Amino acid sequence: MVIHYKCPNCGDDMVFDSESGMLSCHSCGRKDNIENFSEEYITTAFSDGEAKEYQCENCGAVLITDADTTATTCSFCGAGVVLADRLSGTLAPTKVIPFSISKEEAIQAFHAWCKKGLLTPKGFMSADRIKSITGMYVPFWFYDLNSDIKVQAVGTKVRHYSRGEYDYTETLYFEVFRDITLDYVKVPVDASEKMHDELMDRLEPYHYDQLKDFKTPYLAGYIAEKYNYDANELLPRAKAKVADYIESFIQSTMAGYTGVNYRKKEISTEKTQSFYVLLPVWMVSYDYQKAEHIFAMNGQTGKVVGKPPISAGKVAAWFGGIAGTSFIALKLIQFLLGGGIW
Incomplete structure (x- = not known):
């Protein structure tokens, strides 16, 4: 099913406006609150199953989409459309962080980032070779994790002192036991096979206090993907993301010792819950010396990641x-x- 959000004033298509957080009409300037938008002005066109062809309700053109696409724009009339049948049931996100940076702001932020490159070529720093900049919602799984940790170790405390003409070294040995429980909330792992995992990890952090209940109008005017991997498949990656934090916390409890020799370290990390979220990302394609460089920008904070030429x-x-x-x-x-x- 393809969904269009029609302007109650002029009948043109409306898209989500990152600045106001509302549905906006580019033709007459009308803005509507997503929560109160009347179903009277939502038009739908149905398609069978997971077909890659959809028909634009606005102009009748056939939309050729990837099977993973959940929101796109019509190449003929520019209308923002949402493929609702790919956002239902188990494919329906629980939460979404809407875009808070517009395309114009994203371009300005990318220009500023390029100019900070102290070791990049001057031609790259001018930031005048942007081929495309695309706003897309990337699927993530958020995990709440619990770690049960039991540690046995021998800790040593070493003291050096002098008496008369002699220098002494005193070493004391202690049996150390630790029984630790750690809880982690909203550990993000991207669920799209098209996105580079390291690139998506480096976009963190997002401000999770701005998570909203998912509603399809947030996707209007942007591209969105559905997840390729379910929560169980990505759980090992979530556990790996917190592994360094667990080790760091264990070490912090041993701060009073000169040295520590671990005899046993048992770490059991389990999922308490997981939920499906869409996060905003601007993907930037930059052409420099006949080579394409891909960068990603956090659509909420403006943070840019990628490997520029040196x-x-x-x-x-x-x-x-x-x-x-x-x-x-x-x-x-x-x-x-x-x-x-x-």
């Missing part, structure tokens, strides 16, 4: 500067110690 000349100059500074510092120390000057 200028070999700037890198050489940077290392040369470090070497030169080190040489000057060494000569200055030599002079102060009576070793003369260069």
